[in-house]
Amino acid sequence: MTDATANAPARTGLTAAALVGPATVVVALGVLGPLLLLAKYSVNKYDPYEFMISAFSPENYVQFFTDPFYLAAFWTTIRISILCTLVCIVLGFPLAYVLARTQSRFKNLMIIGVVVPLFVGNAVRAAGWMTLLGSRGFLSVSLENLGITSGSTEIMYSELAVILGIIAVNLPYMVLTLQSVIEGISRNLEEAAFSMGAGPWTMFRRVLWPMALPGVAAGTILTFILAMNAYATPVLLGGPEFHMMAPVIYDQFQLNNWPFSAAVAFILMASTLALTVAAGFATRQRFRA
Amino acid sequence: MARLELNALTKRYGDFHAARDVSLDVPEGEFLVLLGPSGCGKTTTLRMIAGFVEPTAGSISIGGNDVTRLPPWKRNTGLVFQNYALFPHMTVAENVAFGLEMRKMSKAETAEKVRGALDLVQLGHLADRYPRQMSGGQQQRVALARALVFRPDVLLLDEPLSNLDAKLRHEVRIEIRALQQRLGITAVMVTHDQEEALTMSDRLVVMSEGQVRQVGTQRELYETPASRFVAGFVGRSSFLEGELRDGRLVTSGGLAIEVSKPIHGPVTAALRPERIAVSAEPPAEGTNVFPGTVELVSYMGGLIDLHVRLSPSDLVVAQVSNQGGTLPAMGDRVFASLGTPAVFPASDPHARGH
Numbered sequence: 001m002t003d004a005t006a007n008a009p010a011r012t013g014l015t016a017a018a019l020v021g022p023a024t025v026v027v028a029l030g031v032l033g034p035l036l037l038l039a040k041y042s043v044n045k046y047d048p049y050e051f052m053i054s055a056f057s058p059e060n061y062v063q064f065f066t067d068p069f070y071l072a073a074f075w076t077t078i079r080i081s082i083l084c085t086l087v088c089i090v091l092g093f094p095l096a097y098v099l100a101r102t103q104s105r106f107k108n109l110m111i112i113g114v115v116v117p118l119f120v121g122n123a124v125r126a127a128g129w130m131t132l133l134g135s136r137g138f139l140s141v142s143l144e145n146l147g148i149t150s151g152s153t154e155i156m157y158s159e160l161a162v163i164l165g166i167i168a169v170n171l172p173y174m175v176l177t178l179q180s181v182i183e184g185i186s187r188n189l190e191e192a193a194f195s196m197g198a199g200p201w202t203m204f205r206r207v208l209w210p211m212a213l214p215g216v217a218a219g220t221i222l223t224f225i226l227a228m229n230a231y232a233t234p235v236l237l238g239g240p241e242f243h244m245m246a247p248v249i250y251d252q253f254q255l256n257n258w259p260f261s262a263a264v265a266f267i268l269m270a271s272t273l274a275l276t277v278a279a280g281f282a283t284r285q286r287f288r289a
Numbered sequence: 290m291a292r293l294e295l296n297a298l299t300k301r302y303g304d305f306h307a308a309r310d311v312s313l314d315v316p317e318g319e320f321l322v323l324l325g326p327s328g329c330g331k332t333t334t335l336r337m338i339a340g341f342v343e344p345t346a347g348s349i350s351i352g353g354n355d356v357t358r359l360p361p362w363k364r365n366t367g368l369v370f371q372n373y374a375l376f377p378h379m380t381v382a383e384n385v386a387f388g389l390e391m392r393k394m395s396k397a398e399t400a401e402k403v404r405g406a407l408d409l410v411q412l413g414h415l416a417d418r419y420p421r422q423m424s425g426g427q428q429q430r431v432a433l434a435r436a437l438v439f440r441p442d443v444l445l446l447d448e449p450l451s452n453l454d455a456k457l458r459h460e461v462r463i464e465i466r467a468l469q470q471r472l473g474i475t476a477v478m479v480t481h482d483q484e485e486a487l488t489m490s491d492r493l494v495v496m497s498e499g500q501v502r503q504v505g506t507q508r509e510l511y512e513t514p515a516s517r518f519v520a521g522f523v524g525r526s527s528f529l530e531g532e533l534r535d536g537r538l539v540t541s542g543g544l545a546i547e548v549s550k551p552i553h554g555p556v557t558a559a560l561r562p563e564r565i566a567v568s569a570e571p572p573a574e575g576t577n578v579f580p581g582t583v584e585l586v587s588y589m590g591g592l593i594d595l596h597v598r599l600s601p602s603d604l605v606v607a608q609v610s611n612q613g614g615t616l617p618a619m620g621d622r623v624f625a626s627l628g629t630p631a632v633f634p635a636s637d638p639h640a641r642g643h
């Protein structure tokens with residue numbers, strides 16, 4: 001008995017190590033290792049014959065920020081990511097609210113309905129969008145046959161197509177995140193606000209929204225990161241003239257320019273992180289709880 | 290502060306009546322308690338008054354105005370919930386100020402009223418705390434201040450004490466009642482706790498299966514329950530079943546009990562535990578005295594519960610006061626004087642008796 005008591009703290013420590021250990025090893029080997037390697041690559045030099053020469057030079061970063069082509073891809077990525085994330089919040093909140101509050105026995109079915117699109121890979125989904133939005137696609141032909149438009153309507157290979165595609169991919173993440181947070185907000189709080197004279201909009205603004213903010217933040221981070229790093233959707237729906245960051249990285253990698261590719265990857269990562277932190281900081285300033 | 294009238298209020302979900310023909314007239318300043326087992330329709334009724342459940346039929350009027358079709362935010366009711374429902378992202382003062390803000394009251398006046406309301410519940414010194422930093426009892430007092438600060442026409446309380454421990458429950462109970470009387474506010478409270486109901490209300494409404502079974506003061510309900518259900522639900526009763534023969538209730542165990550008012554057919558007699566006297570020797574006088582055996586002694590300090598078996602199928606619970614000296618023990622032979630019990634038709638627990 002005495003032995004067991006004496007050993008208890010040590011055993012707790014061992015248990016904790018056993019629980020944390022495997023994940024730590026995977027993260028260290030699978031994420032931190034490649035990241036450090038990439039960091040080194042990004043300051044290396046590219047040579048058409050040698051491919052990569054070990055160095056310590058800011059050259060790749062300078063090249064990125066001085067070339068209008070890459071800067072354009074950079075700003076396009078940020079602009080589209082912010083836009084898609086905002087649309088996901090606006091479309092996702094009401095949907096998440098209904099899912100969280102419904103008493104329907106089909107609630108689980110409704111949630112599955114939200115998740116089902118995630119069962120399909122991004123590339124396959126984008127292919128679906130292509131048949132829908134192409135010049136001889138479903139939308140174009142329908143509009144034409146209904147006499148709304150004359151001639152074909154081309155939505156494919158445009159920024160609009162990419163935005164639609166990314167929203168479709170990201171919306172479920174936003175909805176599921178918000179739904180679980182809204183479910184944790186007692187319905188009584190809404191009713192208390194109503195009984196004190198707050199109409200639905202005031203109740204939302206003063207009670208529901210501030211309380212759902214942690215969920216909005218989590219959903220925003222999730223969908224924003226997904227949008228910043230989108231690959232299949234911009235490539236397949238945006239076409240060859242449309243450029244976002246993740247495809248740029250892959251293209252450079254294909255050209256065997258690993259140092260530049262690594263630098264672009266780091267810029268993408270850093271900007272995603274910076275914007276996420278900035279957004280988090282801004283919301284915390286406004287809604288101190 | 291106004292009179293509240295419910296006229297044949299009904300809520301139907303498909304074939305299920307959550308509330309059926311509920312008619313109540315609550316005069317200004319009265320504290321009315323809706324009492325009943327879970328699923329009896331008391332909460333549905335309260336939520337219809339607050340405006341969260343739309344009645345299928347019937348009407349509600351507050352202060353003479355029909356509010357049946359008004360949304361909750363236009364009804365001017367104060368609401369107190371079981372789980373307090375304080376806004377966790379607002380301080381105590383901000384919580385209390387919410388209703389005043391909705392009424393577009395000036396900053397200075399709001400601050401003054403908030404201070405007044407918090408002083409009323411003795412929490413003025415905690416105005417800048419957040420709800421999570423307070424005890425349950427404090428939170429419920431804040432909720433009370435928040436519901437009263439804008440002077441609602443009717444104060445609605447939905448099991449406000451159920452989340453509190455026994456000692457706090459007692460304190461907050463007294464506080465709610467004192468405030469309600471001091472402000473002269475019309476209040477409706479829902480509870481399943483009959484002690485709460487008995488000690489707080491001016492009048493009680495006993496409900497079951499969506500219907501009002503009896504309305505009256507504590508005393509009326511206790512002394513003259515309208516049905517077997519009310520006799521069992523308000524206060525405790527022992528029930529003896531039997532047939533009425535020659536003005537006496539004859540149980541299957543062979544007891545012949547004289548009753549107050551003979552009715553026909555199978556009947557049930559309801560006996561209040563404190564009205565049954567127990568003695569070791571046969572009493573000199575008394576009606577319905579039967580010998581029996583003590584089966585269980587339940588010691589509660591000042592009072593003692595005695596379960597006395599009068600026949601193989603008849604058991605009564607008597608409550609006697611503890612006068613010191615020797616206490617009856619299990620297995621003792623005793624005499625139970627039952628008095629003259631009220632009787633109800635046995636077939637329907639809601640049938641009127643006496």
